[in-house]
Amino acid sequence: MDDLSLLLHIAALVLLILCSGFFSGSETALMTLNKLKLKHQSKEGRKGAKIVESIIKRPDSLIGTILLGNNLVNVASSALATSLAISLWGSELGLLYATILMTLVLLIFAEVTPKTFAAYHSEGVSYMVARPLKLLMVLLKPFVLFVTFFSNGIIKFMGIKKIKSDVLTEDELKTMILLGEEAGFLGSKKKEMLHGILDLRDISVKDVMVPRTDIFAIDIESPMDEIKEKILSTPYSRIPVFRKNIEKIEGVLLVNDFLRAMATGAKINLEEIITPPYFIPESKDIQEQLTDFQKKRVHLAIILDEFGGIEGLVSMEDLLEEIVGEIWDESDSRERWIVKHRDGSMTVDGKLTIRDLGKELEVDLPEDEFNTVAGLLLHGLGTIPSGGDSLEYMGFQFTAVKVEGQAVKKVRVKKITEL
Numbered sequence: 001m002d003d004l005s006l007l008l009h010i011a012a013l014v015l016l017i018l019c020s021g022f023f024s025g026s027e028t029a030l031m032t033l034n035k036l037k038l039k040h041q042s043k044e045g046r047k048g049a050k051i052v053e054s055i056i057k058r059p060d061s062l063i064g065t066i067l068l069g070n071n072l073v074n075v076a077s078s079a080l081a082t083s084l085a086i087s088l089w090g091s092e093l094g095l096l097y098a099t100i101l102m103t104l105v106l107l108i109f110a111e112v113t114p115k116t117f118a119a120y121h122s123e124g125v126s127y128m129v130a131r132p133l134k135l136l137m138v139l140l141k142p143f144v145l146f147v148t149f150f151s152n153g154i155i156k157f158m159g160i161k162k163i164k165s166d167v168l169t170e171d172e173l174k175t176m177i178l179l180g181e182e183a184g185f186l187g188s189k190k191k192e193m194l195h196g197i198l199d200l201r202d203i204s205v206k207d208v209m210v211p212r213t214d215i216f217a218i219d220i221e222s223p224m225d226e227i228k229e230k231i232l233s234t235p236y237s238r239i240p241v242f243r244k245n246i247e248k249i250e251g252v253l254l255v256n257d258f259l260r261a262m263a264t265g266a267k268i269n270l271e272e273i274i275t276p277p278y279f280i281p282e283s284k285d286i287q288e289q290l291t292d293f294q295k296k297r298v299h300l301a302i303i304l305d306e307f308g309g310i311e312g313l314v315s316m317e318d319l320l321e322e323i324v325g326e327i328w329d330e331s332d333s334r335e336r337w338i339v340k341h342r343d344g345s346m347t348v349d350g351k352l353t354i355r356d357l358g359k360e361l362e363v364d365l366p367e368d369e370f371n372t373v374a375g376l377l378l379h380g381l382g383t384i385p386s387g388g389d390s391l392e393y394m395g396f397q398f399t400a401v402k403v404e405g406q407a408v409k410k411v412r413v414k415k416i417t418e419l
Contacts, residue, residue: 030129237255363394
Protein backbone atom coordinates (compact mmCIF):
# COMPACT_ATOMS: atom_id res chain seq x y z
CA MET A 1 0.00 0.00 0.00
CA ASP A 2 1.52 3.33 -1.08
CA ASP A 3 1.64 6.43 1.11
CA LEU A 4 -1.30 8.19 -0.58
CA SER A 5 -3.54 5.16 -0.24
CA LEU A 6 -2.50 4.82 3.42
CA LEU A 7 -3.37 8.46 4.13
CA LEU A 8 -6.76 8.12 2.41
CA HIS A 9 -7.54 4.99 4.45
CA ILE A 10 -6.59 6.76 7.69
CA ALA A 11 -8.60 9.88 6.76
CA ALA A 12 -11.66 7.76 5.94
CA LEU A 13 -11.24 5.87 9.22
CA VAL A 14 -11.05 9.11 11.24
CA LEU A 15 -14.15 10.42 9.44
CA LEU A 16 -16.10 7.25 10.25
CA ILE A 17 -15.07 7.43 13.93
CA LEU A 18 -16.21 11.07 14.04
CA CYS A 19 -19.55 10.05 12.51
CA SER A 20 -19.91 7.35 15.16
CA GLY A 21 -19.24 9.95 17.85
CA PHE A 22 -21.82 12.22 16.21
CA PHE A 23 -24.53 9.55 16.44
CA SER A 24 -23.61 8.56 20.02
CA GLY A 25 -23.56 12.15 21.25
CA SER A 26 -26.80 12.96 19.41
CA GLU A 27 -28.62 10.10 21.12
CA THR A 28 -27.51 11.15 24.62
CA ALA A 29 -28.17 14.87 24.06
CA LEU A 30 -31.68 14.42 22.67
CA MET A 31 -32.68 11.83 25.27
CA THR A 32 -31.53 13.99 28.20
CA LEU A 33 -32.81 17.29 26.84
CA ASN A 34 -35.19 19.24 29.11
CA LYS A 35 -38.46 18.89 27.17
CA LEU A 36 -40.30 21.59 29.13
CA LYS A 37 -37.53 24.11 28.52
CA LEU A 38 -37.50 23.18 24.83
CA LYS A 39 -41.25 23.75 24.57
CA HIS A 40 -40.84 27.16 26.19
CA GLN A 41 -38.01 28.09 23.81
CA SER A 42 -40.07 26.93 20.85
CA LYS A 43 -42.97 29.16 21.89
CA GLU A 44 -40.57 32.09 22.26
CA GLY A 45 -39.38 31.50 18.70
CA ARG A 46 -35.78 30.50 19.41
CA LYS A 47 -34.01 29.54 16.20
CA GLY A 48 -33.75 25.78 15.78
CA ALA A 49 -36.09 24.94 18.69
CA LYS A 50 -38.94 23.87 16.42
CA ILE A 51 -36.62 21.57 14.45
CA VAL A 52 -35.42 19.87 17.65
CA GLU A 53 -39.02 19.60 18.85
CA SER A 54 -40.15 18.09 15.54
CA ILE A 55 -37.58 15.27 15.56
CA ILE A 56 -38.04 14.23 19.21
CA LYS A 57 -41.79 13.99 18.61
CA ARG A 58 -41.01 10.95 16.42
CA PRO A 59 -38.93 8.81 18.80
CA ASP A 60 -39.22 5.59 16.74
CA SER A 61 -37.88 7.27 13.61
CA LEU A 62 -35.25 9.25 15.53
CA ILE A 63 -33.84 6.30 17.49
CA GLY A 64 -34.00 4.08 14.42
CA THR A 65 -32.04 6.59 12.35
CA ILE A 66 -29.39 7.09 15.05
CA LEU A 67 -28.90 3.37 15.69
CA LEU A 68 -28.88 2.47 12.00
CA GLY A 69 -26.41 5.23 11.18
CA ASN A 70 -24.20 4.38 14.14
CA ASN A 71 -24.09 0.68 13.28
CA LEU A 72 -23.33 1.39 9.62
CA VAL A 73 -20.35 3.64 10.40
CA ASN A 74 -19.08 1.29 13.13
CA VAL A 75 -19.18 -1.71 10.78
CA ALA A 76 -17.55 0.33 8.01
CA SER A 77 -14.82 1.65 10.32
CA SER A 78 -14.08 -1.82 11.69
CA ALA A 79 -13.88 -3.29 8.19
CA LEU A 80 -11.62 -0.47 7.00
CA ALA A 81 -9.37 -0.75 10.07
CA THR A 82 -9.08 -4.51 9.59
CA SER A 83 -8.17 -4.11 5.93
CA LEU A 84 -5.59 -1.48 6.80
CA ALA A 85 -4.06 -3.54 9.62
CA ILE A 86 -3.81 -6.70 7.49
CA SER A 87 -2.02 -4.77 4.76
CA LEU A 88 0.49 -3.50 7.32
CA TRP A 89 1.04 -6.52 9.63
CA GLY A 90 -0.40 -9.52 7.86
CA SER A 91 -3.61 -11.47 8.39
CA GLU A 92 -2.98 -12.89 11.87
CA LEU A 93 -1.39 -9.92 13.64
CA GLY A 94 -3.42 -7.42 11.60
CA LEU A 95 -6.74 -8.92 12.71
CA LEU A 96 -5.59 -8.94 16.35
CA TYR A 97 -4.29 -5.37 16.24
CA ALA A 98 -7.39 -4.11 14.44
CA THR A 99 -9.72 -5.71 17.02
CA ILE A 100 -7.82 -4.31 20.02
CA LEU A 101 -7.23 -0.83 18.58
CA MET A 102 -10.76 -0.34 17.20
CA THR A 103 -12.34 -1.51 20.47
CA LEU A 104 -10.35 1.09 22.40
CA VAL A 105 -10.77 3.85 19.81
CA LEU A 106 -14.53 3.35 19.41
CA LEU A 107 -15.04 3.07 23.17
CA ILE A 108 -13.09 6.25 23.96
CA PHE A 109 -13.70 8.49 20.95
CA ALA A 110 -17.06 7.23 19.66
CA GLU A 111 -18.88 6.33 22.88
CA VAL A 112 -17.63 7.58 26.26
CA THR A 113 -16.24 10.99 25.25
CA PRO A 114 -19.10 12.18 22.98
CA LYS A 115 -21.79 10.84 25.32
CA THR A 116 -20.22 12.47 28.37
CA PHE A 117 -19.85 15.78 26.56
CA ALA A 118 -23.44 15.58 25.26
CA ALA A 119 -24.79 14.81 28.73
CA TYR A 120 -23.20 17.99 30.10
CA HIS A 121 -24.20 20.12 27.09
CA SER A 122 -27.44 18.49 25.96
CA GLU A 123 -29.09 21.73 24.85
CA GLY A 124 -26.21 23.00 22.72
CA VAL A 125 -25.50 19.60 21.16
CA SER A 126 -29.20 19.03 20.40
CA TYR A 127 -29.48 22.31 18.49
CA MET A 128 -26.26 21.52 16.60
CA VAL A 129 -27.25 18.01 15.46
CA ALA A 130 -30.96 18.65 14.80
CA ARG A 131 -30.69 19.71 11.12
CA PRO A 132 -28.35 16.94 9.91
CA LEU A 133 -30.40 14.35 11.83
CA LYS A 134 -33.62 15.59 10.27
CA LEU A 135 -32.04 15.18 6.82
CA LEU A 136 -30.81 11.68 7.70
CA MET A 137 -34.28 10.75 8.97
CA VAL A 138 -35.59 11.49 5.49
CA LEU A 139 -32.75 9.75 3.61
CA LEU A 140 -32.75 6.62 5.77
CA LYS A 141 -36.53 6.45 6.21
CA PRO A 142 -37.09 3.34 4.00
CA PHE A 143 -34.37 1.39 5.83
CA VAL A 144 -35.55 2.58 9.25
CA LEU A 145 -39.15 1.57 8.46
CA PHE A 146 -37.94 -1.86 7.39
CA VAL A 147 -35.96 -2.37 10.60
CA THR A 148 -38.63 -0.95 12.95
CA PHE A 149 -41.31 -3.08 11.26
CA PHE A 150 -39.50 -6.25 12.28
CA SER A 151 -38.50 -4.97 15.73
CA ASN A 152 -42.08 -3.89 16.51
CA GLY A 153 -43.30 -7.27 15.29
CA ILE A 154 -40.94 -9.06 17.67
CA ILE A 155 -42.04 -6.82 20.56
CA LYS A 156 -45.71 -7.47 19.76
CA PHE A 157 -45.06 -11.22 19.47
CA MET A 158 -43.47 -11.20 22.93
CA GLY A 159 -46.58 -9.50 24.34
CA ILE A 160 -44.76 -6.34 25.39
CA LYS A 161 -47.00 -3.28 25.30
CA LYS A 162 -45.76 0.21 24.63
CA ILE A 163 -46.31 2.48 27.61
CA LYS A 164 -46.60 6.18 26.98
CA SER A 165 -45.16 7.87 30.05
CA ASP A 166 -46.13 11.31 31.32
CA VAL A 167 -43.83 14.24 30.66
CA LEU A 168 -43.09 14.43 34.39
CA THR A 169 -44.09 12.14 37.22
CA GLU A 170 -45.27 13.45 40.58
CA ASP A 171 -41.97 12.49 42.21
CA GLU A 172 -40.05 14.32 39.47
CA LEU A 173 -42.15 17.43 40.03
CA LYS A 174 -41.47 17.26 43.78
CA THR A 175 -37.76 16.94 43.06
CA MET A 176 -37.92 19.99 40.78
CA ILE A 177 -39.67 21.95 43.55
CA LEU A 178 -36.93 20.95 46.00
CA LEU A 179 -34.21 21.96 43.54
CA GLY A 180 -36.01 25.26 42.93
CA GLU A 181 -36.01 25.99 46.66
CA GLU A 182 -32.32 25.08 47.02
CA ALA A 183 -31.45 27.32 44.06
CA GLY A 184 -33.36 30.21 45.60
CA PHE A 185 -36.08 30.39 42.93
CA LEU A 186 -38.84 29.26 45.30
CA GLY A 187 -39.56 30.55 48.78
CA SER A 188 -40.76 28.18 51.49
CA LYS A 189 -44.33 29.47 51.15
CA LYS A 190 -44.44 28.81 47.41
CA LYS A 191 -42.88 25.39 47.98
CA GLU A 192 -45.60 24.50 50.49
CA MET A 193 -48.31 25.65 48.07
CA LEU A 194 -46.93 23.53 45.22
CA HIS A 195 -46.60 20.49 47.47
CA GLY A 196 -50.15 21.13 48.69
CA ILE A 197 -51.45 21.02 45.11
CA LEU A 198 -49.58 17.78 44.35
CA ASP A 199 -50.87 16.12 47.54
CA LEU A 200 -54.56 16.91 46.95
CA ARG A 201 -55.43 13.48 45.57
CA ASP A 202 -53.80 11.74 48.53
CA ILE A 203 -55.98 13.52 51.09
CA SER A 204 -59.64 12.70 51.76
CA VAL A 205 -62.22 15.17 53.04
CA LYS A 206 -62.25 13.18 56.29
CA ASP A 207 -58.64 14.26 56.91
CA VAL A 208 -59.53 17.97 56.92
CA MET A 209 -63.15 17.98 58.13
CA VAL A 210 -64.65 19.57 61.21
CA PRO A 211 -65.73 16.48 63.23
CA ARG A 212 -69.35 15.98 64.19
CA THR A 213 -68.69 16.87 67.83
CA ASP A 214 -67.42 20.33 66.81
CA ILE A 215 -70.16 21.22 64.32
CA PHE A 216 -71.91 24.47 65.15
CA ALA A 217 -75.53 23.98 64.08
CA ILE A 218 -78.99 25.18 65.04
CA ASP A 219 -82.23 23.30 65.65
CA ILE A 220 -84.96 24.58 63.39
CA GLU A 221 -87.49 23.91 66.17
CA SER A 222 -85.69 26.11 68.71
CA PRO A 223 -87.34 29.41 69.75
CA MET A 224 -86.52 32.20 67.30
CA ASP A 225 -84.97 34.39 70.01
CA GLU A 226 -82.55 31.58 70.86
CA ILE A 227 -81.75 31.07 67.17
CA LYS A 228 -81.09 34.80 66.71
CA GLU A 229 -78.78 34.88 69.72
CA LYS A 230 -76.76 31.91 68.42
CA ILE A 231 -76.47 33.29 64.89
CA LEU A 232 -75.44 36.78 66.02
CA SER A 233 -72.77 35.37 68.33
CA THR A 234 -71.15 33.02 65.81
CA PRO A 235 -68.29 33.91 63.44
CA TYR A 236 -69.52 31.47 60.77
CA SER A 237 -71.16 32.61 57.54
CA ARG A 238 -72.88 29.26 56.85
CA ILE A 239 -74.62 27.19 59.52
CA PRO A 240 -76.13 23.69 59.22
CA VAL A 241 -79.77 23.50 60.29
CA PHE A 242 -81.17 20.27 61.79
CA ARG A 243 -84.46 19.08 63.23
CA LYS A 244 -84.36 17.58 66.75
CA ASN A 245 -80.84 16.05 66.36
CA ILE A 246 -77.74 16.54 64.25
CA GLU A 247 -78.43 13.37 62.24
CA LYS A 248 -81.42 15.10 60.62
CA ILE A 249 -79.82 18.02 58.80
CA GLU A 250 -82.41 19.79 56.66
CA GLY A 251 -80.34 22.53 55.10
CA VAL A 252 -77.68 25.20 55.39
CA LEU A 253 -78.43 28.74 56.51
CA LEU A 254 -76.49 31.63 55.02
CA VAL A 255 -76.11 34.17 57.81
CA ASN A 256 -76.44 37.07 55.34
CA ASP A 257 -79.83 35.73 54.22
CA PHE A 258 -80.94 35.56 57.85
CA LEU A 259 -79.78 39.12 58.55
CA ARG A 260 -81.62 40.41 55.47
CA ALA A 261 -84.77 38.64 56.65
CA MET A 262 -84.35 40.23 60.10
CA ALA A 263 -83.98 43.67 58.53
CA THR A 264 -87.43 43.45 56.94
CA GLY A 265 -89.05 43.14 60.38
CA ALA A 266 -91.29 40.32 59.16
CA LYS A 267 -91.61 36.94 60.85
CA ILE A 268 -88.70 34.71 59.87
CA ASN A 269 -89.39 31.23 58.51
CA LEU A 270 -86.10 29.32 58.40
CA GLU A 271 -87.49 26.66 56.07
CA GLU A 272 -87.95 29.32 53.40
CA ILE A 273 -84.43 30.73 53.50
CA ILE A 274 -82.23 27.68 54.06
CA THR A 275 -80.56 26.00 51.08
CA PRO A 276 -80.63 22.21 50.53
CA PRO A 277 -77.81 20.32 52.27
CA TYR A 278 -74.97 18.97 50.14
CA PHE A 279 -73.89 15.50 51.31
CA ILE A 280 -70.63 13.77 50.33
CA PRO A 281 -68.92 10.49 51.33
CA GLU A 282 -65.98 10.59 53.74
CA SER A 283 -63.69 8.87 51.22
CA LYS A 284 -63.85 11.64 48.61
CA ASP A 285 -60.45 13.20 47.86
CA ILE A 286 -60.15 16.95 48.27
CA GLN A 287 -59.04 17.62 44.70
CA GLU A 288 -62.30 16.18 43.38
CA GLN A 289 -64.27 17.96 46.09
CA LEU A 290 -62.67 21.31 45.30
CA THR A 291 -63.78 20.89 41.68
CA ASP A 292 -67.30 19.94 42.78
CA PHE A 293 -67.54 22.99 45.04
CA GLN A 294 -66.76 25.16 42.01
CA LYS A 295 -69.19 23.33 39.71
CA LYS A 296 -72.08 23.31 42.18
CA ARG A 297 -71.28 26.81 43.49
CA VAL A 298 -71.58 25.76 47.12
CA HIS A 299 -69.11 26.34 49.95
CA LEU A 300 -70.13 23.79 52.59
CA ALA A 301 -70.58 20.02 52.45
CA ILE A 302 -71.89 17.58 55.05
CA ILE A 303 -69.74 14.45 55.27
CA LEU A 304 -71.40 11.05 55.71
CA ASP A 305 -69.78 7.89 57.04
CA GLU A 306 -70.21 4.46 55.42
CA PHE A 307 -73.47 3.91 57.34
CA GLY A 308 -75.04 7.20 56.27
CA GLY A 309 -74.49 8.95 59.61
CA ILE A 310 -73.13 12.47 59.99
CA GLU A 311 -69.33 12.32 60.21
CA GLY A 312 -68.51 16.02 60.00
CA LEU A 313 -68.47 18.94 57.59
CA VAL A 314 -65.97 20.57 55.28
CA SER A 315 -65.90 24.03 53.73
CA MET A 316 -64.22 25.56 50.71
CA GLU A 317 -61.87 27.36 53.12
CA ASP A 318 -60.78 24.04 54.67
CA LEU A 319 -59.74 22.74 51.25
CA LEU A 320 -57.98 25.94 50.19
CA GLU A 321 -55.95 25.87 53.42
CA GLU A 322 -54.41 22.58 52.25
CA ILE A 323 -52.89 24.56 49.35
CA VAL A 324 -52.10 28.00 50.75
CA GLY A 325 -51.78 27.16 54.45
CA GLU A 326 -53.90 28.40 57.33
CA ILE A 327 -56.25 31.27 56.48
CA TRP A 328 -56.59 33.31 59.67
CA ASP A 329 -59.35 35.91 59.83
CA GLU A 330 -60.53 38.18 62.62
CA SER A 331 -62.52 35.40 64.26
CA ASP A 332 -59.68 32.86 64.26
CA SER A 333 -57.25 32.50 67.15
CA ARG A 334 -54.00 30.79 66.26
CA GLU A 335 -52.97 30.85 69.91
CA ARG A 336 -55.91 28.59 70.69
CA TRP A 337 -54.39 25.84 68.57
CA ILE A 338 -50.63 26.20 68.98
CA VAL A 339 -48.61 27.94 71.70
CA LYS A 340 -44.82 27.73 71.34
CA HIS A 341 -42.50 27.80 74.35
CA ARG A 342 -38.89 28.95 74.73
CA ASP A 343 -37.60 25.42 75.38
CA GLY A 344 -38.74 24.38 71.89
CA SER A 345 -41.86 22.58 73.05
CA MET A 346 -45.41 23.62 72.24
CA THR A 347 -48.87 23.28 73.74
CA VAL A 348 -51.50 22.36 71.17
CA ASP A 349 -55.25 21.98 71.16
CA GLY A 350 -56.38 18.37 71.40
CA LYS A 351 -58.49 18.88 68.28
CA LEU A 352 -55.50 19.95 66.19
CA THR A 353 -55.26 17.56 63.25
CA ILE A 354 -52.27 15.27 62.85
CA ARG A 355 -51.72 16.79 59.39
CA ASP A 356 -51.44 20.31 60.80
CA LEU A 357 -49.20 19.15 63.65
CA GLY A 358 -46.95 17.39 61.14
CA LYS A 359 -46.64 20.59 59.12
CA GLU A 360 -45.77 22.55 62.27
CA LEU A 361 -43.16 19.98 63.37
CA GLU A 362 -41.94 19.48 59.77
CA VAL A 363 -42.31 15.70 60.01
CA ASP A 364 -44.56 13.21 58.25
CA LEU A 365 -46.90 11.79 60.91
CA PRO A 366 -49.06 8.75 59.98
CA GLU A 367 -52.82 9.36 60.00
CA ASP A 368 -54.15 5.82 59.56
CA GLU A 369 -55.50 5.24 63.08
CA PHE A 370 -56.33 8.76 64.30
CA ASN A 371 -56.91 12.25 62.92
CA THR A 372 -56.23 14.52 65.92
CA VAL A 373 -53.61 14.95 68.64
CA ALA A 374 -56.17 13.86 71.24
CA GLY A 375 -56.87 10.77 69.14
CA LEU A 376 -53.14 10.00 69.06
CA LEU A 377 -52.97 10.02 72.88
CA LEU A 378 -56.14 7.95 73.28
CA HIS A 379 -54.94 5.39 70.73
CA GLY A 380 -51.40 5.19 72.09
CA LEU A 381 -52.33 4.95 75.79
CA GLY A 382 -55.34 2.72 75.22
CA THR A 383 -57.35 4.67 77.81
CA ILE A 384 -58.59 8.16 78.59
CA PRO A 385 -55.51 9.96 79.93
CA SER A 386 -55.26 12.01 83.09
CA GLY A 387 -53.32 15.24 83.36
CA GLY A 388 -49.60 14.44 83.17
CA ASP A 389 -49.94 11.13 81.30
CA SER A 390 -47.48 11.01 78.41
CA LEU A 391 -46.65 9.02 75.31
CA GLU A 392 -43.52 8.83 73.16
CA TYR A 393 -44.22 8.69 69.44
CA MET A 394 -42.12 9.36 66.31
CA GLY A 395 -39.35 11.02 68.32
CA PHE A 396 -41.69 13.33 70.28
CA GLN A 397 -43.19 13.23 73.77
CA PHE A 398 -46.93 13.96 73.97
CA THR A 399 -48.18 14.90 77.44
CA ALA A 400 -51.82 15.48 78.39
CA VAL A 401 -51.91 18.93 80.01
CA LYS A 402 -55.65 19.55 80.32
CA VAL A 403 -58.35 16.86 80.36
CA GLU A 404 -62.04 17.59 80.91
CA GLY A 405 -64.18 14.51 81.38
CA GLN A 406 -63.43 12.27 78.41
CA ALA A 407 -62.00 15.05 76.24
CA VAL A 408 -58.28 15.83 75.94
CA LYS A 409 -58.22 19.62 75.65
CA LYS A 410 -54.51 20.53 75.69
CA VAL A 411 -51.38 18.51 74.88
CA ARG A 412 -47.72 19.41 75.37
CA VAL A 413 -45.48 18.30 72.48
CA LYS A 414 -41.72 18.14 72.96
CA LYS A 415 -38.96 16.68 70.80
CA ILE A 416 -37.08 13.89 72.56
CA THR A 417 -33.42 14.87 72.84
CA GLU A 418 -31.03 12.08 71.89
CA LEU A 419 -28.23 11.56 74.42
